[in-house]
Amino acid sequence: MCDWANKMEYEMWTQHKDGGRRYGHMMTNISECVNSVLKGTRNLPVASLVKSTYLRLAELFVIRGQTAEAQLGSGHRYSQELVRAIERNLKDARCFTVTVFDRHQLDYTVAETTPTGRFSLGSYRVSLRDRICDCGYFQALHYPCCHAIACCAQSRLDWATYVDEVYSMSEVFKVY
Template identity: 70%
Template sequence: MCDWANRIEYSLWTQHCDEGRRFGHMTTDISECVNSILKGVRNLPVCSLVKETYGRLAELFVRKRREAEAQMGTGQQFSQHLVKCIEANLKTARCFTVTVYDRDNSEFTVAETTPTGSFSLGTYRVSLASRTCDCGYFQALHFPCPHALACCAYSRLTWEPYVHQVYRLSLVFSVYQMGFTPPIPDGF
């Protein structure tokens, strides 16, 4: 497992190398995941903990690989989670007013307005070139927030280039390509 983990770019899975990037995951979420895996075997010997964890990981990798392969087979490019987030962000972005400040460097301001357009709820600076927004979500999650999507729509740009590669199904599939060796049966 260590060899497999070390082949993955450290910035994608270690907190000390992520340069502030968490891709929507918090440390407590990961520890809660591990706790749910170990639920029911906590009071067993260490060997049983390791076997249970290994077995569940093997099952998870097979299932996730099949899911990613099926989605890629239908021509999808991004994870379903990302697509749902983008769709929700696009709905939110409909009520925004975009002002271009520097078209060459893709610098904008976005005013959130009420659905009737009667007054502004807030203004955010967006830089598509540096993939930042004052709301903080663009740089924290590494895919366009509603403000960035409004800028893309205003400039007639597609949002796909502004999504980090970690959300691409091809990368998800490559993570789950690893095979597991069946464990040695008890008594040997």
């Protein structure tokens, strides 16, 4: 396995070399992913272990594919995980004061006026044009953090334009 992994470019399998391309719904720890698939198969012979792993993955892909197909068929634009995250961010964004620094370049400062649980009372710089925020979530997850959503609300912009296309149900469905 080490020889196989060493043949890949580092940005393909290490987070610190991924160039910011990691998305919120991907695993950051491959061992946790493998452990969840192999649960209950540790004492099996190698052939049985491989067969069990293959069958479990096939089952998971069918289940996830059916879920994605159902969401796509019922007209959902984004995955339900993203929708829940955006709803949390919308709720938190109500507690912020937004100052526009450059309306053409879409640069803002967001001051938190009450604690939200995930952030302390502080100030964050947001650039909607560059899709970055000082909190780090906007550029790491590739969808607007609560600070970016507050900026969108201040400037009457649609937050959905700042969501990476990988979260669209049509793209999720292609995976399965």
